[in-house]
Amino acid sequence: MQHPFEHFLQQIVFGLQAGSTYALIALGYTMVYGVLRLINFAHGDVYMVGMYITVLSVRAIYLHHWISPSWEMLCIVLLLSMIGCGLLGVIIERLAYRPLRKAPRLAALITAIGVSLLLENTGNLDSVFGSSPLTCKDVLPGGHTDFNIGGVLIERNYLVIFVATIVLLAILWFVVSKTRLGRAMRAVSQDVDAASLMGVNTNKVISFTFFVGSALAGAAGCLFASMTPNSINPYIGILPGVKAFVAAVLGGIGNIPGAAVGGFLMGLAESLVVAYGPLIHLGNGYNDAAAFAILILILLFRPTGLFGRGITEKV
């Protein structure tokens, strides 16, 4: 039996683990929203594709005995799913969103929903991924060993997820704030037309944004599929996708640090409700509701999210 405070710390650890995934997915939502003002509904399904890329490539590696489970193997599958998802994101933007850039915003939203359905239902075909759930073979040897830090148990795989997330966030921060392309990205998210007048190739920047956002979703998918014992199916991306979007709104949509913080908060809220919900007679399954209840409360008192700036409407 754990000490109550250790139990609490344990829940915080679980929350940060779950939050890593949400944070990575939420970044894609918030970046795309920043440049296009579009809720990219297909983003959760890009995450799902990332999982499948990982699981299937790990299978292929096992089948041909290319390399044994190791850090190299993790790096290879991570890169594969990031690049695969990044390209998928760019293709989706090219074919489904770019033709509608001048159309009413809701039209693009509907095509986003269409793309989401397309990815799910195509994935569900037996000739593509198939509808039966898959699990991933081990990528790291002995990843399920626990570290015991002062009574708090941390599984090594989960630590890998957390550290990888932090590293990816740091890289993203560097790209967005220190590089030319990142500066162009910020310019486009402030004002597309003005940026284009200043000589920014907006199409290129938007494609790049989709690449980065989708690659982060791919990374999240890869880490989740390879490091946790969960099995995956073609419809697995929907709920994490919606929750990550909520996380992005929580942090103030369009705000990159906000999305990361929102993701972690979302994970924390969920794990705390799972742990302490039964004390106030909340049954199983209320963790999903908790996330949304918190969202509603925050929106009521701070309608632009935690870090979003209020937009004054000009007449």
Next chain:
Amino acid sequence: MKRTLVNILIVAATVAIVFGLDKVVSRLQNDPSLHAGYPVRILMLALIAVIAAVSLNLVNGFTGQFSMGHAAFYGIGAYTGAALTVFAQKQLFGHILAIGEETGWWLSSGVLLLAMLVGGLAAALTGFVVGLPSLKLRGDYLAIMTVGFNMIVVVIANNLKEMGGAAGFNGVYVGDTLIGIPPLTTFFWVALVAIAVVVLSINLRRSVHGLAFESIREDEIAAEAMGIPTTRYKVTAFVLAAFIAGAAGALYVHFDLRVSPADIDFIVSINFVVMVVLGGLGSVSGAVIGAILLTVLPEALRMNGSYRLVIYSIMLIVLMLVRPQGIFGRDEIGRAWMLKQVQGTKTLPARISGWTASLFDRFAHRRLSS
């Protein structure tokens, strides 16, 4: 005076026609040799979808607010209606009635209307409680708020042990006998409600209140400046839409005789939004056509097996790409619309070839320019 008389005659004629059609439909349904059960089922589901889509159009189309949680109201109506007919029969009538084919038409219709009213009121009340604070939010924030609300309703339904929880609700067992949800919904009521909701919407659009809704859509600040109480109108639209959706839910549950959390999920809300946007946001005719199309299309594609949903999603994307404003835009089917279609050479074949040409141009142009 004369107008009132004409209106009464029109209503009477409509009721009579629907009643006649109801006889035809029930004949089709009850004669197994005609194999019409499945098409009739699709017809009923399409009409129920019409009611829900037209009500959503009041909020998303007319008022320009973006609700993505309409299935929650539909679900509240369905669950409340089913609870009423299953649990309250005994309290209301002293014993458990076998409402259905054996009971008289008047009694089962009365109970259905009561269920619709109670379901609608429950949904409207929730709509008021949710709408009052959240309609302060704009655009995407309102959208995500309604998504959150929908998710919460689904989680509550999942945990509602008295009504089946995640497995769904189809009645309660007293001893070994199932007191099921009575099959009260007939074609007559579904069609009549659908017609009533459509007529109400079109009249609303032309009325002062409808114009107030539309002014909020066009420019909320300008509307406020013209003295329109925007919050009150937004909440009114929201509550009215919730009421109609709740009634549609009660109709649905007494037709399908079961309801589960999956039927009221966020995905279903998305489906309602797609119906409205595909038909043309703000057009009542559009919502009707969108609802029918999106109910019938997946069924019509059924022979393609597992490729059905793939084809469906591709069609959805292509339709939106070639016609971003929706099928009807903001127009209604009527004299003006007909004239517009006839003018010039814009016949349907000409339009289709025009669309393909423009799509082709778009791709060809891109290749040339890049």
